[in-house]
Amino acid sequence: ERVGYALVGLGHLTLEEILPALSTCRKSKSVALVSGNPEKLQKVARQYGIKSENCFSYETYDQLKDNAEVQVIYIVLPNSMHAEFTIRGARAGKHILCEKPMANSVAECQAMIDACQQSNRKLMIAYRIQYEPYNRYVREQVQKQEFGKPKFVDAYNCQSSANPRHWRHIKALAGGGALPDIGLYCLNTTRFILGEEPVEVSAYVHSDPDNPLFREVEEVCTWQMKFPSGVIAQCATHYNVHEARQYRVMTERGGYELAQAYAYSGQKLTTSRADGAIVRQEQVSITPKNQFAMEMDVFSACILEDKVPYSGGEEGLQDQRIMEAIYQSARERRPIPLPIIEKKDAFR
Ligand code: NAD
The missing domain is CATH 3.40.50.720 (NAD(P)-binding Rossmann-like Domain)
Known part of the structure; x- marks a missing residue:
């Protein structure tokens, strides 16, 4: 059925x-x-x-x-x-x-x-990325601490757009610019991979004053998040950079680099691992799956089996809370502390 x-x-x-x-x-x-x-x-x-x-x-x-x-x-x-x-x-x-x-x-x-x-x-x-096999693999490996504890994340999601009349450039419809539209992937995926919630954010927002695309919404947003384990994430999003959508997770004894991390397809994962004095690099190959189909079938399974979806409303609310703190930090030019939230079910 x-x-x-x-x-x-x-x-x-x-x-x-x-x-x-x-x-x-x-x-x-x-x-x-x-x-x-x-x-x-x-x-x-x-x-x-x-x-x-x-x-x-x-x-x-x-x-x-x-x-x-x-x-x-x-x-x-x-x-x-x-x-x-x-x-x-x-x-x-x-x-x-x-x-x-x-x-x-x-x-x-x-x-x-x-x-x-x-x-x-x-x-x-x-949040289709939470159902995408490469991102799920990175999450599992990082949380199992395969290469030791994670220390740094750096995540970028950038694209260019050209139509100032599109709703994405009208604040009342879009809510903001690059941050809620595409920067959100860096934010949500970092939280998903680490399985913990940031306790502080510090941010910078900018728009070219001469570009009509950015009269209402921001062009650039970069931000840092500090996590309770000590991980620092460095994230950046831009509405005027040709496609750049990748992240790296750097750990005590190696790391993960996911190219096309937030794209609909075409993810490429490279891991590197310290083996004595040698660094061993490996391309990880996983059978790709359609993220939208996966996401909808997971939700349908939740309905058929009466389960709670794991990217539920609280997940969206938490991202919104963090995005509001990011804007506040940029406005007030200071780090903003976030309420402490325990993850109910970190590894799922
Ligand atoms: P779009 O502009 O292509 O489509 C928006 C639709 O809404 C149009 O059919 C439009 O006619 C309709 N609409 C109704 N009222 C409108 C109004 N007042 N102004 C403008 N359009 C109006 O946008 P989209 O790219 O399909 O994005 C739709 C939603 O999906 C957004 O929330 C966006 O963030 C999200 N999205 C998610 C992903 C993803 O990968 N998960 C990708 C793209 C978009």
């Missing part, structure tokens, strides 16, 4: 990644679509064999309540709309898979968690 998904928002991610991935899922299938554009809605519905009575607008969205075929609503809208559509979806009695970043403020994240709890529905944030 496959769990039925309604996709909300028919933009790039839905059309190019999520709908094709759903066709390959073992436990998930697309059964409904929600869009503000009626022509696109009909066209995509025909392409994926979705019944016309299962096509909704943002206004008729709440009628999903009466649709027994839909168990999950997957929210793939601009960031500022995540909270509203999650809350309305939970009230319609559906489980929610919500794209990253979870929302634009800690208050919105909390309201989303509360709404899902009140309706007794599950909430998962779509």
Whole structure:
């Protein structure tokens, strides 16, 4: 039995990644679509064999309540709309898979968690990297301390964009610039790999004042995070650098370097290990899997087996809390302490 998904928002991610991935899922299938554009809605519905009575607008969205075929609503809208559509979806009695970043403020994240709890529905944030095999391998090796204790992480996620009218460059819709959109991968993946929570952040934010792309949202953000074990992570994100998406984890007796770490595919992992005076380098090869299909099937399994998803609402809330501290640090030009949070289940 496959769990039925309604996709909300028919933009790039839905059309190019999520709908094709759903066709390959073992436990998930697309059964409904929600869009503000009626022509696109009909066209995509025909392409994926979705019944016309299962096509909704943002206004008729709440009628999903009466649709027994839909168990999950997957929210793939601009960031500022995540909270509203999650809350309305939970009230319609559906489980929610919500794209990253979870929302634009800690208050919105909390309201989303509360709404899902009140309706007794599950909430998962779509952190696809947590389901990607190379990143999972690095996490397992680092936490087993294969090459000794981790000491430094350095993580970059950069891309270039050109359209100042796109919602990603409008603060009210995007919440911020490079940080919540792509820097978030450095933040979330570092927390995921280390299995611990930062206790302090220190950050720098900058935008070229002459570039219309960055009138409202930041172009660059770099930040350091200090972890209770002593690990220091150095992270950077840029909206005006050609694709750079890699990280390194440096440990007492070696390290891991993951190229294309946050890409949809093409990860390349190199490990190096001290063997006496010699450094042994190795390319690790793992069978790639479609991250979107993995992520949706994991959520469907949580619903079928009544389990708690491990990239749940608390995970999105914690990232939002840290991002707010990052902006505060840059604004006030000082390190910001974070509340101490124990990981309930570090190694999973
Ligand atoms: P997009 O601009 O391609 O699509 C957004 C969709 O929302 C469009 O179909 C648009 O018509 C619709 N929309 C509704 N109201 C809108 C409004 N007021 N302004 C603009 N668009 C409006 O964006 P996308 O790249 O598909 O991103 C959608 C979400 O998915 C974002 O939250 C983004 O962060 C996330 N995302 C995640 C990944 C990932 O790898 N997990 C990758 C890309 C995007």
